[in-house]
Amino acid sequence: MKVVVLLGPPGAGKGTVAEVLVDKGFKHISTGDLLREQIRLETPLGIEAKKLMDAGQFVRDDVVVGMIRDLMKDSGADAKFLFDGFPRTLVQAEKLDELIGSLGATIEHVVQLECPAESIVERLIGRRTCEKCGSVYHVTFNPPSNGDVCDVEGCALTQRADDTEETVRKRLEVYAERTAPLITYYEVAGLILKINADQPIVDVRADVVKALGKV
Ligand code: AP5
Numbered sequence: 001m002k003v004v005v006l007l008g009p010p011g012a013g014k015g016t017v018a019e020v021l022v023d024k025g026f027k028h029i030s031t032g033d034l035l036r037e038q039i040r041l042e043t044p045l046g047i048e049a050k051k052l053m054d055a056g057q058f059v060r061d062d063v064v065v066g067m068i069r070d071l072m073k074d075s076g077a078d079a080k081f082l083f084d085g086f087p088r089t090l091v092q093a094e095k096l097d098e099l100i101g102s103l104g105a106t107i108e109h110v111v112q113l114e115c116p117a118e119s120i121v122e123r124l125i126g127r128r129t130c131e132k133c134g135s136v137y138h139v140t141f142n143p144p145s146n147g148d149v150c151d152v153e154g155c156a157l158t159q160r161a162d163d164t165e166e167t168v169r170k171r172l173e174v175y176a177e178r179t180a181p182l183i184t185y186y187e188v189a190g191l192i193l194k195i196n197a198d199q200p201i202v203d204v205r206a207d208v209v210k211a212l213g214k215v
Helices: 014-022 031-040 044-054 061-072 090-102 117-125 165-179 181-188 201-212
Strands: 002-007 027-030 080-084 109-114 127-129 136-138 192-196
Touching: 002 014, 002 181, 014 027, 014 080, 014 109, 014 201, 027 031, 031 044, 031 061, 031 080, 044 061, 061 090, 090 181, 109 181, 109 201, 117 127, 117 165, 165 181, 181 192, 192 201
Parallel strands: 002 080, 002 109, 027 080, 109 192
Antiparallel strands: 127 136
16 A cells, blocks of 8 residues: 655645646545535435534544545555545544554655745635535636636536635645644654655656656
8 A cells, every 4th residue: 555645735736736746546535625615415424424524624534534545444455545625633644544554555755736825815715616526726827728617527616715815825724834844744754755846747747757656
């Protein structure tokens, strides 16, 4: 089993980078996407999560860890997991270590995407998403070819409820307080690969693929 973690502030480009690694056989697991699916289905978990997500706050550790545990429990030895937005707290990082340890694996690399706050605000306010296929665009940096319509599905693109400037700044505060300590956690373990994410998408993707080598 191979496990790679994408670590970085909201809007650093974790989902955008993940797209190229999926082509290399990774199963992309975004806890944000899993939670948004619960919201779409209007489950009790989704109703609770929506309030927190719209306010830029984290969902409870036990809820998120439970979702990951369910996804990984029947995995074979050849599975390749790419985590995006998980772990996000020290408790989640410790639980992930326990979980993959019990499956006889360890984390191979943690890709840390570095990007300044002002670029992030511009990126998230201009992000547009296809609710049908999950494709992510940016009105300026990665526009769809045809107006405000998804290139894959042809349907109208939407803006995430948490992509307002006020909520983005709150998310950045929560990241600094609760997620940034994971950088030291993984540096101590010798797992961090630092990537400059403040450059064009094509260059960030190429740097990540190069840094990961033959994973
Ligand atoms: P989640 O969905 O994970 O959001 P996030 O971490 O805030 O990250 P984003 O999806 O906003 O950004 P990204 O880094 O993937 O950037 P993207 O590639 O889209 O989580 C949402 C919420 O769910 C959390 O706030 C929390 O409430 C909850 N949650 C999720 N996981 C949780 C957990 N483990 N524990 C507790 N709660 C949890 O790119 C952004 C935009 O920029 C796009 O428009 C893109 O086209 C553009 N772009 C990307 N790269 C570049 C570039 N290099 N140059 C120019 N533009 C770029």
